Amino acid sequence: MVRSRPLKVALLGCGVVGSQVARLMTTHADDLAARIGAPVELAGVAVRRPAKVRGDLPPGLVTTDAAGLVGRGDIDVVVELIGGIEPARSLITAAFENGAGVVTANKALLAQDGPTLHAAAAAHGADLYFEASVAGAIPLLRPLRESLAGDTVNRVLGIVNGTTNFILDRMDSTGASYGDALEEATALGYAEADPTADVEGFDAAAKAAILSGIAFHSRVALDDVHREGITEVTAADIASARRMGCTVKLLAICERAQDGRSVTARVHPAMIPLTHPLASVREAYNAVFVEAEAAGQLMFYGPGAGGVPTASAVLGDLVAACRNKIGGGRGPGESAYAALPVGPMGEVVTRYHISLDVSDKPGVLAQVATVFAGQGVSIDTVRQTGKDGEAQLVVVTHRAPDAALVATVEALRRLDSVHGVASIMRVEGE
Incomplete structure (x- = not known):
């Protein structure tokens, strides 16, 4: 039975996602x-700019006074889709203080101030939901x-940024350079005019912080996540991965230590075997x-972004x-x-693919092997x-701590016979 008094929803932001939320609320009202x-x-x-409101909304609904809307007193749920830290944080806090539940997709704010927001929600007996903050339409956080509330999660490994997956997929499937693949992603609307948050791994790192906190029942902040982007991935890296029967993906990896006493969270490009389920994730999925x-x-799979899916x-x-609210x-x-501490990146154990530019002469391989x-x-x-006195040496290691690999690379750079470390990439998913 449906009660007559409606629940009132305040929508903050009416861009790509907000406009679709408003549309679906209308078309699916019954x-x-x-x-x-x-x-x-x-x-x-x-909204900030009423003239740019997407969709067909009654003019009387649109306001530039977000604080006034949230503070009306008759709002049951606030949907925050403006993003960023402020004024989103203040508006969410005000919503709690006025007794409203909050639904948000704001991964940056949750990764930075999640504990504070949760505490404010608890203090006022309000809800804080944020399924859309990670992986778009994919049911993952719930x-x-x-x-899995009765289980123990040991590892979360995922592709959580569609822009970078599209770029790397194009580099692998068409042989495009990083620059050309980024240009195509921008033209298709997968990449923002300023793609820094995506290609430098900030977006994925925020999601990794959220996933780690939920999976391991511990607080993991954005600053706790080791982050590397894809801007240094080259066609040579893609080709080398292919020779190994692998492909390159930007991965978010959240792990519980083997002794169960700490966790790690990291985002970086990695080679994964073509036999791994994540290797077949194409385009912006x-x-x-x-x-x-x-x-x-x-495995959870689907569109990770876009107005309608989110x-x-x-x-x-x-x-x-x-x-x-009703019940x-x-x-x-x-x-x-659990309050597990976040361990340093140096304790992470994995395999590595290292490409070195070296002198093509006897004894160099022995010198390099000695350093390892x-x-x-x-x-x-x-x-x-090798050719004309120069050579490229590609070394793939067994599993080793990240700290040991860093020390190895530093020692290699001191060798006269090593002219440069062309690339370093981890090998995951085996």
Whole structure:
């Protein structure tokens, strides 16, 4: 049975995602009312530039006074889609203080101030939902928070940025350079005019912080995440990966230490075998591989961005928040009871692919091998090509701590016979 009094929703932001949320709330109004148990009414839409509002909204709904909309007192749920740190943080906090639940897709704010927001929500008995902050439409955070609540997650490995996946996929499938692939991504709308947040790994790092916190029941901040982007990935790296039966992906990797006493979170390009499920994720799609003790290996796949897919995740959270308003309950809050420390990147153990420019003369390979042995890094394979006194040496190691690899590279750079370290890339997913 549907009650008559509508639940009132304030929408902050009406861009690519916000406009689709407003549209779906209108076109699916009857279904939403049936699923929630009450009609849902869009009470107002706050924007900075009313002239640029997307979609067909009644003029009376649009306002530039976001604070006034949130502070009306009759708002049940605030949907925050403006992004950034401020004024989003202040508006979300004000929503809690006025008794409203909050649905947000703001990964940057959650990665930076998640604990503060969770505390404010708990203090006012309000909801904080954020499924759309990671991997767009893919149901991922709710399964981690709820479906796997009785399990122990040991590793989360994923492609969580569609822009970089599109670029790397184009470099692999068409032989395009990084610059050409980025230009195509921009033309198709996958990359922003300023792509820094995507290509330098900031976007994926924020998502890794959120995933780590939920998966390991510990607080992981953006600054705790080791971050490398894809701007240094070359056609030679792509070709070398192909020769190894691998492809290159920008991965977010969140791991529990083997002794269970710490966690690590990192974002960087890596070679993964073509046999791994993530290797087949093409174009701008996202996919996340979860490894849990009881459930085993799970994979979540789908569109990781875009107005309609992300709006789908927002509406799922909106339904949950509205149901809680009717029933008097509250959704899951922050779970940080484990309080596991974040270990340094130097403790991460993986394999490495190192490309060196060296002199093409006898004894060089022995010198290089001695450096690796001196740091306790075992060599798996070596490939050398040379011409006119110059050579390229490609070394693939066995698993070793990151700190040992860093020390090895520093020692290699001191050798007269090593003219340069062309590239270093980790090998994951084996």
